[in-house]
Amino acid sequence: MTTTPAPPNQAADHETWDAVVVGGGVAGLAAALMLGRARRRVLVLDAGAPRNRFTAHMHGVLGRDGTSPARLLADGRDEVASYGGVVRSAEVVDARADEDAVTVTAADGASHRARHLVVATGLRDVLPDVDGLAEWWGRGVAHCPYCDGYEVRDQRLVVLGTGPASVGQAQLIRQWSEHLTYVVHEAPEPTSAERAALEARGIVVEQHRAVRATGAPGPDGEHLAALVLDDGRTVDADAVFTAPEPRSGDDLLLRLGAERSDGAAGPGGALPGAVPVDMLGRTTVPRVWAAGNVVAAYANVPVAIAAGTMAGAGVNHALIEEEVAAATAGRAAA
Template sequence: MNTNRWDVVVIGGGPAGLSTALTLVRARRRVLVLDSGLPRNRFAAHMHGVLGHDGKSPLTLLAEGRAEVEGYGGVIREATVVRTGRVDDGFEVEDSDGRVVLARKLVVATGLRDELPDIEGLADYWGRGVAVCPYCDGYEVRDRRIGVLATSQMSVPYTQLVRQWSSSVVYLADTVGPPTGADRMGFDARGIEIEEGAVRRVIADADGIRGVEMADGRTIDLDAIFTHPHSVALDEPLRQLGADRTETPLGSFVNVDPTGRTSVAGVWAVGNTVNAAANVPASIGAGSAAGGALNYDLVLDDVQLALGAAKEDAA
């Protein structure tokens, strides 16, 4: 097994991981990025609301980011990490090919997995008419007929949010059921339609979403569907290291401070790995903050190493 030593190993090469790496390589750190090549937003042809990059392919953004990191001397390898562990002076990381690298510090930016409801056709159009973020995709379907597929009670305020982009919104209650009380009054006041019953399948053609078919045979015409899937953090490296975590309404996530520092000394986590709501700009910002904090942590270590060397020379 080939063993190399790095100042920082970044696990995950999405916007958060690459942003962290870029800050670190510009601080003249030896940085290795290990990336599986499966970003969460790979299903979408375009991303929106990203200042200076609105409408760009998310894969193009990542390609440009990789080139920037490599331009400053960073190294990026396509690899799937299978094991992380502590060693005396840092961390050991092993990939699925059996390669092992050593790092003084570790960043986990592996993202999350969206678990969609088991409805025929829904996953087929994920990122292509079925979306989660109205800030990312709402403007493109403004004033059209939008369905919101309920997945939990959080879908009620989520539907009110989607209503901002169109006056024609249909709440698909599915297995969650219709809103009641004040929530129902809010829907009625803003003209949000409610369709009860289970959704059987998504109806679509070459031009995109056309609606849904209900379990009772009814069809409901729609131009787009928004839904809030269950989020599963891809944080096995952090679990292996024993990082503290919290159960939230959006899923189970590792605790971090504002710079991404975890409860495990020397380990940071950024992006969707720790924040399901982080879009591309938020992930880039989190990576930048983590990179700065992490470099300073390395500086403090460098000071102690220099002091130790000085004592040895004086002895």
């Protein structure tokens, strides 16, 4: 049987890739871009559900402000492919490491062996349990004012409380509009000092739970219009800011033996509760790296790109170290 040889910096399926990247969002593609440009054989496996897929435009991304997330990723995939990187649609369900390599298995049963693995699987936002809220996620309901605040400046805004940090989120959102209501919902009741500080800046405090988000017809279709409170009143809302619970997609990292930190933030900005990585994205598991929201919930698009870039370069350096050691040992043996 003859097999078609793989192009110079790709690997055939039975061969070992220099690196496999799981997750083809901005972090994973940035890692793959660096590796492709370093002439490494890199395979990206992506399930195709980036975190910001709910929104039509991204903001705060220098040089691409207002671009659609889908457009940015399509351009990224093309750039990776232009250096020989391979991007495939696949959901990875398992990962195993041995001394020499990491093997990942996709849901269709295909397995891929690589000298190093970059996990860039992102996170999932778990929204507060309010009827209808999820329908408006990314188009009226948001978490990040730097991403979406400017577009709703001076409009009727609501902060929907989810925890102790929500009072601070209300004070932050006040920067974008003076028409702001803080619906306490699941957050602790504000202290008298917090309430005084909110009211001093004209923020209306509603010590109630929200039960429903409702829309209204507009010239461009239906848009978010209000939150209904548990006493039956409605609060007009052109936009709602809230803080969903970020659930890391770190299953593969945990499966490989990484552990979430339980204390202070780790090196490289890993948060408590996240798998710690160093500034290059190296985890404590040999040959395993991580970048983007999977280990840093705070990372927006540029920060996730930066983390992926560092991880791609880090993997290349680690590969070079292995190659130097192998060459030196080979020469000594000869």
